Amino acid sequence: MSGSEIIDPARSPANIRRRIWQFLGPVLGVVLVIATISAISLHNYRSTRNGVISLSSDLLRNLQRYIAQELNNYISPAMESAGIANDMFLDPITDQVPQTFMLYGRSMLAHMPQVDSFYLANDQGQFWLVIRHGDGYDQTHLQKENGQMVYRHVYVDQKGTFKGTGFDPASAPPSSKPWFRGAVERAGKGDEALYWTDPYAYMATHQFIITASIAFRTSDGHQAVFAINISLNRLTDFLNHLQVGRSGQAVIVDMQGHIIAGHNAEALRKSVGFDPSKVKLDPDTQPVFVRALNEFRIKGSGPGIVNSRGRNYVTIATETTSIHRHWVLLINAPESDFSAFEVNDRKQTIIFSVLVVSLACVLALGLILRGRQVDGLKKLLDQTREQIRGEDAAIYEIANTPDLFDSSTDVPILTETLTSATGARRASLWRLLPDGERLLCEDMFDAAKDVHSTGIEILQRDNAQLFDVLKEGYPLVIDDAASDERTMLFQRVVMKLADTNKLVFHPIMHGHQPVGVVILEDPSHINSMDHIIAMVSSVALVRFSHAIEKTSAIENDREDLHQDLQETRYDQGFLVHMPEENNDQFVPSGVYPQVPVMVIIFSDPYIVTQKQAVATGMSIVSALAEKVQDIVRDAGLFSAQVISNRLVLIGECSMEPDPNMVLRLADVAISIREASLTLLANADMAPIFSIGLDIGPVMAAMLGKDPAVFNIWGEAVNTAELLANSVQDAGTIKVSEQFYMKLRDHFLFRSRGNFYLPGTGVTRSFILAGRR
Known part of the structure; x- marks a missing residue:
């Protein structure tokens, strides 16, 4: 088949459309946000601008009315003076100073800054003027002196006291002036309204003035004109400062x-x-x-x-x-x-809009990245599920292998499972011989060549540091075995043939004594290989222990060996009596669908260094073990086994589950929690334990022979242990959703949220508080 005919499921149309929408969806959301903000901003701008223009027009109308009123006030002296002239200046105008006119003019000039001067003239050529002069006033009279017409200036103060005099030659007579002629013409038409001249410059004061004049008849029948001069300079100043x-x-x-x-x-x-x-x-x-x-x-x-x-x-x-x-x-x-406020509002709107759009872009980018991450996690979950299915299948195949624990029978499935589950190039099982100085390769599988080999030995005298690691019992992961002193010789002798360099060295311990080792070369799934190695190591431990027994039987006296075997308990770690093949409580090997399991995990006490502290700790452990034994016996549980810092309790192991056993196991959990808290409190110690409960399928089998050890493993045990490991607060009982469904009518719970269960997915978990 050609490469073009191979179909990639990941590139199916549905996946392609989903990825396109993962990108286009946030982008369209951002575009929609921008469009909405733009439309709202445009509408607000137009509404605000129309409001501003309307408000501005109203303000200007009010200002116009104010200026008109001020202008009326500005020229009101001219209009008021016109009415006063008809009443005050009816006496004939002569060469004598018209005291009423002068007094009126000085008073008006003192109180009306916009008034520049006052005129009084008649048709006989008489003319009088009052105008400001420094701090006082100038009272001017047109008269003939030395045969020449002159303006005689008399300077007085506010009260009319004489201060000085002066004169200027006269030009045209007042009757020829526009203000005089205009007022007379208007009076001739029967109109007594003021006559206003065009603005003109008054050079003596450098003022631009406009004159308002009115004509009237004096008591001697002659026609007189009264005029008031308004300064436009002051009106300009007023308007400029407005x-x-x-x-x-x-x-x-x-x-x-x-x-x-x-x-x-x-x-x-x-x-x-x-x-x-x-x-x-x-x-x-x-x-x-x-x-x-x-x-x-x-x-x-x-x-x-x-x-x-x-x-x-x-x-x-x-x-x-x-x-x-x-x-x-x-x-x-x-x-x-x-519209300054509108401009500021627009700027703020733009800033907020940019901020919202930026946040929308960030959120869109976050959604796109989150979508990519979800795809990656989904892919990883699919790979993990596939890997778990493969491991479960491998475990099932191992469990169904005939004579699995018989050391005289080869079981290549163990090393083959190791290579497939860990991605290793080679996997091998090594047994420590009784002399403790040699490691014998029981089985080595090369995944690349698909071949098995056996019989290789490595000696302690050549690999002293590697044997020290074996005796310590801690796993060892070395990226470059050729450069590490502990594995340098092993790499040259064993690993170089397969051109491998990365090494995983996992000792198989019986108690505190090494019995063998699992070795992986160039594994690729380091993060997910611990449980498969532990499972294979447990099987190998039984096989190696069986082989050690056979070897010891050959090298020692059979009678002594038989006596030692009678005194040795291979079911050590069980706090209650376990079922055996030769009694009525024998439980056949197989898969049990509904087994209630409880796992208690205690913190590792590796920090203890003082002898007194060790003695105290051991006394607490002993007392707690006795308490647990009493509680388990009283409740009639099937099994209670100690494994390192873990305590595994089995409610029952039967094809026909007892519904009351789940309740009894929950009561046992509460009793053990209370007993543990009491013992730890009396010893002034904080809670160092957590409890997990689950019910589900397990596999059970009698392992080994003479004597056989009953053991169970499977989904319920793993879930209970995961629940116990995931407890955040010490001294807490955490149960699975299946366990909760069976106990919710009898006990008090609080939800703990979602819980990720490998191989199954996300499920709920609950905290057991107590009896209802």
């Missing part, structure tokens, strides 16, 4: 664009030589006002939006109806002045 937003401006113009007062008026007037007729809005420096005035000419009064040089400005234009001329008040302010 707060319009943060950088807004205000200006008063006429319909032709001449600036009456306001923004840039002073600078323009100075630049054109104090000629007010040339002071107009400049399209280069005042484009917003020019656009606003043009829109006013077309649309009339009201707010508007003007775009200039890439910026939006909120404007408002309105007529100043308090003056007879159609002057227009223009106000503008950048939209950003009123």
